[in-house]
Amino acid sequence: MDHHISDGENADIDWNTDDELEIQNIGPTSCTTLVTRDAQAIISNGENIGPTSCTTSVSMDAQAIISNGEASSSAGSSNSNLVQHFLGMGFSERLVIQAIKENVEGDTESILETLLTHSALDNSPEEHNSCDLSYHQQEQCVNNDELSSDYDESLLEELSESDSWSWSDSETENGDSLLKHEKPISDLISMGFTVEEALSAMERCGPDASIAELTDMIYAAQMAKADTVFFEEEKPKNSCGLTAKQKRKLYALEARKKKKQKGPLTEEEEVIRLPNPMIGYGIPSESSVTPPHRELAAAAIGPPYFYYENVALTPKGVWDTISRFLYDVQPEFVDSKYFCAAARKRGYVHNLPIHNRFPILPLPPRTIHDAIPLTKRWWPEWDTRVKLNCLQTVYASAKLTDRIRKALEKCGDYPSLEVQKYVMDQCRKWNLVWVGKNKVAPLEPDEVEMLLGFPQNHTRGGGISRTDRYKSLGNSFQVDTVAYHLSVLKDLYPNGINVLSLFSGIGGAEVALHRLKIPLKNVVSVEISEANRDIVRSWWEQTRQTGNLVHLSDVRQLDGGQLEEFIKSFGGFDLIVGGSPCNNLTGSNRVSRDGLEGEHSSLFFHYFDILNMVKDIMKVKN
DNA sequence: ACCAAGCAGATACTAAAT
DNA sequence: ATTTAGTATCTGCTTGGT
Numbered sequence: 001m002d003h004h005i006s007d008g009e010n011a012d013i014d015w016n017t018d019d020e021l022e023i024q025n026i027g028p029t030s031c032t033t034l035v036t037r038d039a040q041a042i043i044s045n046g047e048n049i050g051p052t053s054c055t056t057s058v059s060m061d062a063q064a065i066i067s068n069g070e071a072s073s074s075a076g077s078s079n080s081n082l083v084q085h086f087l088g089m090g091f092s093e094r095l096v097i098q099a100i101k102e103n104v105e106g107d108t109e110s111i112l113e114t115l116l117t118h119s120a121l122d123n124s125p126e127e128h129n130s131c132d133l134s135y136h137q138q139e140q141c142v143n144n145d146e147l148s149s150d151y152d153e154s155l156l157e158e159l160s161e162s163d164s165w166s167w168s169d170s171e172t173e174n175g176d177s178l179l180k181h182e183k184p185i186s187d188l189i190s191m192g193f194t195v196e197e198a199l200s201a202m203e204r205c206g207p208d209a210s211i212a213e214l215t216d217m218i219y220a221a222q223m224a225k226a227d228t229v230f231f232e233e234e235k236p237k238n239s240c241g242l243t244a245k246q247k248r249k250l251y252a253l254e255a256r257k258k259k260k261q262k263g264p265l266t267e268e269e270e271v272i273r274l275p276n277p278m279i280g281y282g283i284p285s286e287s288s289v290t291p292p293h294r295e296l297a298a299a300a301i302g303p304p305y306f307y308y309e310n311v312a313l314t315p316k317g318v319w320d321t322i323s324r325f326l327y328d329v330q331p332e333f334v335d336s337k338y339f340c341a342a343a344r345k346r347g348y349v350h351n352l353p354i355h356n357r358f359p360i361l362p363l364p365p366r367t368i369h370d371a372i373p374l375t376k377r378w379w380p381e382w383d384t385r386v387k388l389n390c391l392q393t394v395y396a397s398a399k400l401t402d403r404i405r406k407a408l409e410k411c412g413d414y415p416s417l418e419v420q421k422y423v424m425d426q427c428r429k430w431n432l433v434w435v436g437k438n439k440v441a442p443l444e445p446d447e448v449e450m451l452l453g454f455p456q457n458h459t460r461g462g463g464i465s466r467t468d469r470y471k472s473l474g475n476s477f478q479v480d481t482v483a484y485h486l487s488v489l490k491d492l493y494p495n496g497i498n499v500l501s502l503f504s505g506i507g508g509a510e511v512a513l514h515r516l517k518i519p520l521k522n523v524v525s526v527e528i529s530e531a532n533r534d535i536v537r538s539w540w541e542q543t544r545q546t547g548n549l550v551h552l553s554d555v556r557q558l559d560g561g562q563l564e565e566f567i568k569s570f571g572g573f574d575l576i577v578g579g580s581p582c583n584n585l586t587g588s589n590r591v592s593r594d595g596l597e598g599e600h601s602s603l604f605f606h607y608f609d610i611l612n613m614v615k616d617i618m619k620v621k622n
Numbered sequence: 623a624c625c626a627a628g629c630a631g632a633t634a635c636t637a638a639a640t
Numbered sequence: 641a642t643t644t645a646g647t648a649t650c651t652g653c654t655t656g657g658t
Binding site: 640 | 641642645649651652654656657
């Protein structure tokens with residue numbers, strides 16, 4: 001669900017509002033926020049280049065270079081600002097320092113140019129994200145970084161083939177790595193690759209990479225380079241000028257490197273396939289079918305229970321990665337068309353029991369006609385749809401429905417097969433329903449609320465615009481589906497549960513638990529959109545909840561210290577639920593479908609991180 | 623090889639509100 | 641004058657069928 005990504009998202013991280021007041025105890029483990037207002041302004045103008053708009057800090061390294069006056073002839077403090085400026089834009093520290101050095105006399109513009117050129121090839125999310133991650137991963141990243149750069153520098157020194165790709169700014173003495181890696185380098189060169197290509201690939205793939213992996217990386221880099229060279233002028237500078245496919249390729253290779261996997265990308269590695277029919281471990285109407293027995297790895301078993309959700313149709317390999325991170329639990333893929341009148345293909349990774357589930361009652365209408373009965377009268381018999389397609393965040397324009405009306409009016413009572421096909425294609429694409437003679441219309445927000453299982457007017461009023469209402473709803477859970485899975489908690493926690501809800505959105509999980517009549521004792525809800533937090537808060541009040549609701553705004557600022565406080569104060573979380581942003585995964589996105597390492601979808605790693613921290617803290621406690 | 627169908631979207635723009 | 645809401649148009653990868 002539910003992490004609300006909108007044009008206003010960055011505005012939500014607003015330094016002047018009261019938002020920050022909602023966050024208490026930002027402990028020492030959280031990243032120091034050093035993004036300047038300048039950098040923030042650039043990010044909110046949509047001109048940010050890096051894969052994340054992460055808050056970031058300047059390391060000792062950078063500080064040292066600045067104070068030594070190595071980087072530039074100008075004063076240290078202004079350089080420090082400059083470094084922070086570019087770090088805030090998401091470039092890695094190493095690149096920033098390098099670029100500033102290369103542009104000793106240069107202005108901000110030329111430094112940015114250098115960064116753009118370099119980052120197209122050196123677009124390593126591990127570096128961009130390093131401060132985005134909590135301390136566990138941060139540690140890991142720092143180590144990796146040190147390893148790879150040591151090794152890289154030694155090679156460059158020896159081969160003295162330095163161009164803009166060399167980072168010769170610090171001394172190194174690691175001689176034997178050369179011997180160890182001479183062979184692949186010379187192999188690659190004899191294969192016709194340039195020295196820089198070989199070195200760059202070696203750096204990215206790590207010291208033990210196979211030739212196949214290295215060539216894979218070089219081809220990816222060549223694609224990237226070709227793209228930036230030839231299309232720099234025509235294309236808007238959108239995330240380093242790479243196409244989504246190229247970025248994904250680079251990201252995937254980076255991710256593999258991070259996990260120290262060997263060998264070329266093979267088909268067998270991506271084994272998760274979508275089931276047909278997509279009914280997971282079962283749906284209410286087939287409750288007679290007993291679900292299979294499933295064994296969870298020891299690390300996966302609760303407490304706490306966890307429930308993670310995202311779109312089913314992702315780029316290849318994404319669910320394999322998600323599953324690998326979440327203790328190798330296989331995702332349960334379910335299409336909500338088996339629960340309501342609209343399709344919603346989603347994957348759920350959870351460690352909940354899968355027997356003795358029950359649906360919330362009354363069962364929602366399962367067909368379009370039952371869900372929106374007024375459309376029945378105008379529904380032509382050649383429109384054979386029974387279910388709506390996936391409810392999305394965007395809806396058809398008036399102009400489109402007007403074109404459809406005009407096309408139909410020209411035909412009289414019996415439209416030709418061509419017109420029928422045109423109308424049907426558009427209706428399926430935009431989820432249109434019949435509201436009059438020859439008149440189709442997009443769903444109203446309250447119809448979407450109903451289809452998704454929310455109470456009527458859940459998202460209405462209180463300052464939210466119609467557009468944002470569609471957006472918030474489109475990013476949400478289907479309540480009946482999720483409730484069916486969570487229903488097993490009712491017997492386990494008759495006195496209520498403590499929930500950590502990440503990317504809460506408009507509170508799909510909370511509504512599901514409430515409708516299951518599982519008392520909500522303490523809910524810590526993390527949601528970036530203020531409008532969504534308002535919606536959940538007013539739902540909380542309207543439903544006269546007796547428990548405690550704590551709202552935070554950003555998963556990136558939730559640290560171990562805060563979690564420890566929460567766990568101490570109410571004795572641990574029973575359920576950690578959430579669906580991280582899908583917009584870099586879903587097929588609807590043709591612009592930045594970058595995969596799990598994309599700007600927004602990489603927040604998945606925070607779900608994993610936070611789950612891990614909670615598990616650790618609760619382990620110590622017991 | 624091909625085609626059809628589907629997808630929690632992004633962006634540039636205008637109109638309206640502040 | 642600037643921000644926000646609404647509108648129109650843009651786009652590609654994947655799967656499953658033939």
